[in-house]
Structure formats: structure tokens, C-alpha cells
Amino acid sequence: MTAQPRTPLDALDAPPRMRPSNYPAPFAAKVAGRVKRPLGDAFGLTKFGVNLTTLPPGGQSALLHRHSRQEEFVYVLEGAPTLRTDAGEFPLGPGMCVGFPANGVAHHLINRTEAEVRYLEIGDRDPEDRGDYPEDDLVAVFSAEGWRFTRKDGTPW
Amino acid sequence: MTAQPRTPLDALDAPPRMRPSNYPAPFAAKVAGRVKRPLGDAFGLTKFGVNLTTLPPGGQSALLHRHSRQEEFVYVLEGAPTLRTDAGEFPLGPGMCVGFPANGVAHHLINRTEAEVRYLEIGDRDPEDRGDYPEDDLVAVFSAEGWRFTRKDGTPW
Numbered sequence: 001m002t003a004q005p006r007t008p009l010d011a012l013d014a015p016p017r018m019r020p021s022n023y024p025a026p027f028a029a030k031v032a033g034r035v036k037r038p039l040g041d042a043f044g045l046t047k048f049g050v051n052l053t054t055l056p057p058g059g060q061s062a063l064l065h066r067h068s069r070q071e072e073f074v075y076v077l078e079g080a081p082t083l084r085t086d087a088g089e090f091p092l093g094p095g096m097c098v099g100f101p102a103n104g105v106a107h108h109l110i111n112r113t114e115a116e117v118r119y120l121e122i123g124d125r126d127p128e129d130r131g132d133y134p135e136d137d138l139v140a141v142f143s144a145e146g147w148r149f150t151r152k153d154g155t156p157w
Numbered sequence: 158m159t160a161q162p163r164t165p166l167d168a169l170d171a172p173p174r175m176r177p178s179n180y181p182a183p184f185a186a187k188v189a190g191r192v193k194r195p196l197g198d199a200f201g202l203t204k205f206g207v208n209l210t211t212l213p214p215g216g217q218s219a220l221l222h223r224h225s226r227q228e229e230f231v232y233v234l235e236g237a238p239t240l241r242t243d244a245g246e247f248p249l250g251p252g253m254c255v256g257f258p259a260n261g262v263a264h265h266l267i268n269r270t271e272a273e274v275r276y277l278e279i280g281d282r283d284p285e286d287r288g289d290y291p292e293d294d295l296v297a298v299f300s301a302e303g304w305r306f307t308r309k310d311g312t313p314w
Binding site: 008009010012046047073083087092100104126 | 165199201205228247254256
């Protein structure tokens with residue numbers, strides 16, 4: 001039924017996602033240089049995603065956001081990102097982890113160091129998920145076609 | 158509503174699961190020394206589990222098994238476990254990963270080295286999941302009370 005590989009993979013050999021970001025152009029620049037390697041997809045997994053994500057110096061994981069339905073989990077492999085939330089900032093390092101229940105604190109990771117940051121990010125896939133961006137005029141709704149973005153008043157970007 | 162911590166955690170500081178294994182006694186000895194730290198649970202996540210699991214020399218992750226519904230993903234952090242499947246064996250090392258779609262190859266990890274092995278294991282939580290054990294007289298059915306084990310003829314252990 002499936003042509004997905006079943007043999008183990010060096011995670012850094014997984015092909016990066018080619019489309020750099022789904023964000024509308026005014027926001028996409030903020031995550032420039034971010035590289036996501038979808039590891040779960042490489043094995044045909046569909047219920048949750050696991051990405052190996054690399055942030056360059058000055059890079060960030062996403063806009064400050066929270067999900068309405070999706071749960072997220074991050075495990076830091078290399079480097080020292082800052083977790084920035086609407087409840088404060090937290091320094092992270094290798095071996096540290098943090099989970100984000102749905103509708104919890106808004107959050108993103110920022111790399112304020114001169115070295116690359118690398119982490120695993122895990123999230124389930126809920127067809128009715130929605131992304132809220134407290135600092136930006138942006139709303140994201142997840143559908144079969146992927147994320148669809150509008151302004152907060154519902155008008156398209 | 159919740160008393161779950163939201164601040165990041167050093168994964169090795171997460172408390173280990175106290176109950177060492179759900180397996181019936183004849184099988185539990187095979188996973189002796191295995192330590193699982195539930196990381197996702199520590200942040201109140203419910204849709205998927207993320208464990209930091211440590212295998213001592215000679216230890217193994219589980220009996221050879223496959224899930225009927227649950228997807229699994231493993232990312233090796235330290236050490237050199239062997240992935241043993243019913244389709245062959247594969248050496249693993251730090252930075253390597255493998256995913257297991259439901260009803261795929263049966264699998265487990267064995268630590269044949271003199272050093273500890275440490276990995277992240279991720280799985281979704283499907284209330285109708287079932288575990289099949291090709292090498293053992295065992296069937297596992299997941300319920301609200303956790304895993305329930307029987308022999309293959311349905312009689313209890």
C-alpha cells in the first residue's frame with residue numbers, strides 16, 4: 001500500500017520542507033532561515049508531526065502564537081534558544097523541553113545567540129485547529145489544504 | 158483549571174513513571190531496568206505522549222510488538238540501541254530516528270552495549286488501540302483503565 005521508507009534515518013538526512021513558511025509575506029520574513037525537516041512524514045505518520053527544526057542566529061520558530069486545538073511539544077537538541085511567551089521569557093538549552101496545551105500561553109522560540117539552534121517539535125493534527133497571534137493582525141485556520149491566513153477582521157491577506 | 162507546570166523542564170529532572178511495566182509478570186522481567194519519564198504528561202498534554210526512556214545495558218524497550226491504531230516515533234539521544242523488527246535488525250545511534258505506522262512491522266529496541274541508551278518515544282493515544290506480540294502469547298487492549306493483557310486465546314494472564 002505504501003512506499004514510505006521503514007528503515008531508520010539520520011534525522012539530518014531527512015529532506016527539508018521546501019516551502020519555507022505559510023505566513024503571508026509581511027510575516028514570512030520573521031522566520032527567514034528557519035529549516036524544518038518533517039521526520040514523522042518521512043515514515044508515513046499522519047496523526048502527529050515531528051519536525052527537526054533549525055534556527056539560524058537571529059531566527060525564530062514562529063510568530064508569537066497559540067493553538068486552539070493542537071498540542072505542541074518542544075525538545076531542544078542543540079543551542080540556547082529563548083522561549084518567549086505572553087507569561088514571560090525562559091532560557092532553554094540542550095535536553096530541555098516544554099509542552100503547550102491548546103489555548104495556553106502564546107509562545108515562540110527566538111535564537112538570540114551566534115550559534116544555530118536545533119530542536120524537535122511535535123504536534124498533533126486537528127482539522128479544526130486555529131492559530132491566534134496576539135502581536136500580529138493575523139488568524140490562521142487549518143484545513144485539508146493547509147493553513148489559511150486572514151486578518152483579524154476576517155479579510156484575506 | 159490546571160496545576161500543570163508551564164515552565165520549561167530539564168527532561169532528566171522529570172519524574173520517572175513509578176510503575177515499571179504493565180506487562181504480566183512472566184514478561185515484565187524482559188524490560189527490567191527500563192526507566193520512562195513522561196514528558197508530555199508533565200505539561201498536561203493528553204493527545205500524544207512523549208517519554209524520555211533510558212535502557213540499561215542488556216535492557217529492551219518492550220516486547221516485539223506492533224500497534225493496531227497507535228503511531229509511534231523514536232529519536233535516539235544517546236547510545237547505540239539495535240532496532241529489532243520482524244523485517245530485520247538496524248543499528249541506531251544518536252540523531253537517528255524511526256517511525257512506525259499502525260499495523261506496520263513489529264519492533265522493539267534492544268541495548269546490546271555496555272552503555273546506557275536514551276531516546277525520546279512519541280505515540281498518539283487511541284482508545285481502541287491494540288498491541289500484538291508475534292513472539293509471545295500476549296494481546297494488549299487499551300482502555301480508560303490502561304492496557305489490559307490476555308493470552309492470545311482471550312484468557313487472562
